[in-house]
Amino acid sequence: MIIGIDGNEANVEKRVGVNVYAFELLRAISQLQKNGAINHKLIVFLKRPPMRDMPKETQNFRYKIIRGGGAWILTRLIPHLWRNSEKLDFIFSPSHYVPPLVLQPRACSIMDIGYLKYTEQFRKYDFWQLKYWSAISIFLSKVVFAISENTKEEIVRHYPFAAKKVVVTPLAYDPNLFNMGVAKEDIERVKDKYTIVSDYILFLGTLKPSKNLESLIEAFSTINRQPLAISLVIAGKKGWLYTSIFKKVQELRLEDKIIFTDYLPEEDKPALIAGAKVFCLPSFWEGFGLDVLNAMACGVCVVVSNSGSLPEVAGEAGIYVDPNSSKSISDGINKVLSMDNVEYNRLVEKGWAQVKKFSWEKTAKKTLEALEDVPR
DSSP states (O other): OEEEEEOTTTSOSSOOTHHHHHHHHHHHHHHHHHTTSOOOEEEEEESSOOOTTSOOOBTTEEEEEOOOOTTHIIIIIHHHHHHOTTOOSEEEESSSOOOSSOSSOEEEEEOOOGGGTOGGGSOHHHHHHHHHHHHHHHHHOSEEEESSHHHHHHHHHHOGGGGGGEEEOOOOOOTTTSSTTOOHHHHHHHHHHTTOOSEEEEEESOBSGGGOHHHHHHHHHHHHTSSSOEEEEEESOBOSSOHHHHHHHHHTTOTTTEEEEESOOGGGHHHHHHTOSEEEEOOSOOSOOHHHHHHHHTTOEEEEESSTTHHHHHGGGEEEEOTTOHHHHHHHHHHHHTOOHHHHHHHHHHHHHHHTTOOHHHHHHHHHHHHHTSOO
8 A cells, every 4th residue: 555644734843733644654664664564655745855854765765845835734735636746545634734625535633622612712713724724634534543532532422423534642751761761961961950959849831811720820839838938830832822821820920930941842741740740731622642651651640630640540549630721720739749658659650550551652653543544
């Protein structure tokens, strides 16, 4: 089978969320090819040359550069696919956006559809693009990949016609990076880099309304009044509608207790996670929650929302909180901070058992098997 893949989500420097998913999926598929586990031919379409860490080309894995800018799918990819010079059997978009008006069977990946419930948390242009193009992609695709069972349930609830074509392919983590062997020297290096001088609670993700950072900051303000020296580190790039986050910090006079790192380079991520006392993700919803896995793999206890996909990601290892209550978030964090070593290590062991259920190799195999099963 000859599979075309839109690789642009993977081919970016600062990868978050869907970018990490697309990159790791391509890397896992490439590795399966090298190991002889699959013999499909893959053609990865890009609007610019591949970055240095993208999988290397082989006889059955190659890149096709179709240069272009805005509206690239519509103005550049679709005309190329109409020519179909590669004789593609499938075109797969590891994102919400498949090319319409092409003859090849299509598949898409849906991260989440929280935008349908929380419309106010998106800029108008982003919301309308997500709403309509995602619906078109779900309608046109022969296979719709959901990154969690919760995402599948939401897709089927909103688009019942898609029930038989939604396949769950959970995300995973890289055990070579995220593990309990992160060097203490590296942890100290990262703490020095971001001027972290005390124990800390860590949030890691894009700064945007769905992450519920204002409630986390309110929760931290009550913890900060207690007699212990602890900081809150908020790591991640600015997304959209984020100015109220910084206003909340000023309002509560926590400027000297909250550290913003901005975008966190990949080389700093394992050490920053491993050095935390608690990893907290109090989102209103998550399609998956990649860094929850990363934190558990590094031996850090996680405090997460009791909504969306997070319970299926954290399993029995999670301390669950109500994202609509800053007190609940505060109580969850305090529960971890007040644990003795035996209790904490018991929770760490549960986290380590949980992360073993996930691997990018499994995700890649299940993705390819679903494409193979589609009648052609």
